[in-house]
Amino acid sequence: MVPPTSPHPTVLCRVRELGISFGSRAALRGLNFAIQPGTITAVIGPNGSGKTTLLDLLAGLQRPSTGELEWADPQPPVAYLTQRHSAVRWLPLTSAEVIRMGRYRMRGLLRPMGTADRRFCRRVAEELEIGDLLHRQYGNLSGGQQQRVLVAQMLAQEARLILLDEPITGLDLASQSRIVEIVRRQARAGVAAVLTTHHLDEARDADQVLLLSEGSLVAVGPPGEVLTSDNLRSAYGDRVLAPAGGGEITVLDDHGHDHGPTG
Ligand SMILES: Nc1ncnc2c1ncn2[C@@H]1O[C@H](COP(=O)(O)OP(=O)(O)O)[C@@H](O)[C@H]1O
Numbered sequence: 001m002v003p004p005t006s007p008h009p010t011v012l013c014r015v016r017e018l019g020i021s022f023g024s025r026a027a028l029r030g031l032n033f034a035i036q037p038g039t040i041t042a043v044i045g046p047n048g049s050g051k052t053t054l055l056d057l058l059a060g061l062q063r064p065s066t067g068e069l070e071w072a073d074p075q076p077p078v079a080y081l082t083q084r085h086s087a088v089r090w091l092p093l094t095s096a097e098v099i100r101m102g103r104y105r106m107r108g109l110l111r112p113m114g115t116a117d118r119r120f121c122r123r124v125a126e127e128l129e130i131g132d133l134l135h136r137q138y139g140n141l142s143g144g145q146q147q148r149v150l151v152a153q154m155l156a157q158e159a160r161l162i163l164l165d166e167p168i169t170g171l172d173l174a175s176q177s178r179i180v181e182i183v184r185r186q187a188r189a190g191v192a193a194v195l196t197t198h199h200l201d202e203a204r205d206a207d208q209v210l211l212l213s214e215g216s217l218v219a220v221g222p223p224g225e226v227l228t229s230d231n232l233r234s235a236y237g238d239r240v241l242a243p244a245g246g247g248e249i250t251v252l253d254d255h256g257h258d259h260g261p262t263g
């Protein structure tokens, strides 16, 4: 918890000239933006544009080749829902046990879970409407149910910054809307969320959108400014469908086929 005397930071993380290369290839270059508490940032762009790499950098799993991440002091705890989850799938764990793993960082591996921890885990499970799945084997749940358990595990960490890599891609609609609503609720409670998505609707609902193309930011700002047909065309080319008389823009995206490096 943030002690009551510390000033509430207005920026959790300021990203300056951020870049990363793998070998001689730049996966991201020259990124500048800021992440504010209580906001949702949606990262969009075609497959291979660098979305996951950006989350990896924010999570500290990769180190920048250029530029820097300037964190608020004290540095906020970060939780990351990756797309490459689920070695957990092969372990004989119940949903409740998977959710409780979210508390390990706070408690340390060896200290037992207290009643308050268990109560907290039950509450996040209920928020995700999986209270009735807690005793089921995680590996036997549907994709949407598993993802809700992993979102609950992430909430159990009580992070100030949550990172979600394509959290709703390929899920049933009920799980999609539940997860979208939970992320909104987290933001209202002051948490900053950064998520990658192939859903323009999800990006339209965000406070800030980062539009990536081949590792560079085409645009950053509020959805109304970023999600223009010109910007989208420069990222997605002629896969953008914009009705001539105005109206909703769609992108014929290849979502659902991006399973990440190991998934
Ligand atoms: N660990 C890595 N080693 C080498 N290349 C990588 C690695 N991670 C990502 N890349 C490359 O960086 C680029 C961006 O990938 P990624 O961030 O996964 O894109 P997205 O999530 O938008 O589909 C791709 O060209 C990918 O092949």
Ligand SMILES: [Mg+2]
Pocket (backbone or CB within 6 Å): 051, 052, 053, 258, 260
């Ligand atoms: Mg990705």
